[in-house]
Amino acid sequence: MRIGVPAEVRAGETRVAANPETVKRLAAKNEVRIQAGAGAGSSIRDADFAAAGAKLVGSAAEAYDAEIVLKVRAPTDAEMDLLKSNSILIGLLDPFNAAAVEALARRGVTAFAMEWLPRISRAQSMDVLSSQANIAGYKAVVLAAAESGRFFPMLMTAAGTVKASRVLILGAGVAGLQAIATAKRLGAVIEASDVRPAVKEQVESLGAKFLDVPYETDEEREIAQGVGGYARAMPPGWMRRQAELVHSRALQADVVITTALIPGRPAPRLIKEETVKAMKPGAVIVDLAVEQGGNVEGIERGRTVVKHGVKLIGQENLAATVATDASALYARNLYNFLVLMLDPKSGEFRLDRSDEIIAGTLACTQGEVLKKG
Structure with a gap:
C-alpha cells in the first residue's frame, strides 16, 4: 500500500508523523511517501528518510496521493481538499469538533482519531496522548x-x-x-x-x-x-x-x-x-x-x-x-496502531471493527460519522 506523510502546516507545529525508524519498518512491504522537509522541525533530514526507504516527494499533494495518510494534527481546509476519497487518515484529528469530522465523512475518508484510543493495557504502546502529555x-x-x-x-x-x-x-x-x-x-x-x-x-x-x-x-x-x-x-x-x-x-x-x-x-x-x-x-x-x-x-x-x-x-x-523526541514517540505510537490493521504477510489494510482499539478510534468511514464528541 502507499502511505503518505505530509509536512504539518499548522502554526508552531514542528512534529512529524513518522521517523526513519518507523519508515524503515513500513517500507519493507509498502511504498512510503514523505513530503520533502516534513522532518525539518524535528531535526530529521530528508536524506535520513530516504536512507530508511522513503520516497521523497516535493509537494503536499503528492504526499496525500496515498491510501493511508499519517498526520500529527487535523487537516486544515486546504489539506482537506487534498485527501483522496476512500483514503485512510490517522492522527490527532480533534474529534470533538463535529464539523471537522463531518467534513472528513463527506470526503469519503476513513478517519481514526487517536484522542479516542481506549485506555487499556493492549493500547499503551499506541497512546499518543500519554506520550505527548x-x-x-x-x-x-x-x-x-x-x-x-x-x-x-x-x-x-x-x-x-x-x-x-x-x-x-x-x-x-x-x-x-x-x-x-x-x-x-x-x-x-x-x-x-x-x-x-x-x-x-x-x-x-x-x-x-x-x-x-x-x-x-x-x-x-x-x-x-x-x-x-x-x-x-x-x-x-x-x-x-x-x-x-x-x-x-x-x-x-x-x-x-x-x-x-x-x-x-x-x-x-x-x-x-x-x-x-x-x-x-x-x-x-x-x-x-x-x-x-x-x-x-x-x-x-x-x-x-x-x-x-x-x-x-x-x-x-x-x-x-521538544520536537525530536516528541516526533519519535508519536511515530512509534502511530506505527503500533497502524500495524494492527496491516496484514503481516502482504501488508494489505484490513479493517476489523470487532477490535475495541480500532472501533474506539474510528470516527468516520464510508461517508458515515460513527462517533460524536
Whole structure:
C-alpha cells in the first residue's frame, strides 16, 4: 500500500508523523511517501528518510496521493481538499469538533482519531496522548524554572542558605506526574492535587505531598473515580472545597503548573484572579490546559504575560517544543496502531471493527460519522 506523510502546516507545529525508524519498518512491504522537509522541525533530514526507504516527494499533494495518510494534527481546509476519497487518515484529528469530522465523512475518508484510543493495557504502546502529555509535563517545569527568579533546589552557600522553590501541581495525570518527577529532580518541594483518589499513591511515590479534598457524599466519591482513566467534572460543592484548598496552597507557591483537562469539554477553572492577586510577587504559573480555555483565570493563549506581579505562561503545544523526541514517540505510537490493521504477510489494510482499539478510534468511514464528541 502507499502511505503518505505530509509536512504539518499548522502554526508552531514542528512534529512529524513518522521517523526513519518507523519508515524503515513500513517500507519493507509498502511504498512510503514523505513530503520533502516534513522532518525539518524535528531535526530529521530528508536524506535520513530516504536512507530508511522513503520516497521523497516535493509537494503536499503528492504526499496525500496515498491510501493511508499519517498526520500529527487535523487537516486544515486546504489539506482537506487534498485527501483522496476512500483514503485512510490517522492522527490527532480533534474529534470533538463535529464539523471537522463531518467534513472528513463527506470526503469519503476513513478517519481514526487517536484522542479516542481506549485506555487499556493492549493500547499503551499506541497512546499518543500519554506520550505527548509526558513531554508537556517535563517541558512545563523546565519552562517554569527558566522564567522563575528563584532556584529550584535548596542551596547552601557562603552567603547563606537559599530555600528550595515550592511547586504546586494541579492535575496528576500523565503530564502532572511527569511534572512532579521533573520538579523533584530539580530539587523543589512539591504539592499536588487531583480529583481522583487513586493517584494519591503515585503522587507520593514521586516525592510530592498529595492535597486531599475529602468527599462528603457518595456521588462525589463515585464521580472522582473517573471514566476510562480520565477525570470527570466534579459537583459544585467539591469544586468549591478544592478551590479553597488550592487558593491557600497557591499563596505559598513559587511555581504553579496546571494540567487539568476533561475530554471534549472546556478546561475546569482551578485558579481565579483573586488567587493570582494574592500570590507571591515573581511567582510563575504554567497552564497546560490553555488550548481548552485554561485552568487559570486571566491566562492568554499563546502568550506570556505578567498580571498582579505573577507571570502567566499560556504557551500552546509544549510537546512540539521538544520536537525530536516528541516526533519519535508519536511515530512509534502511530506505527503500533497502524500495524494492527496491516496484514503481516502482504501488508494489505484490513479493517476489523470487532477490535475495541480500532472501533474506539474510528470516527468516520464510508461517508458515515460513527462517533460524536
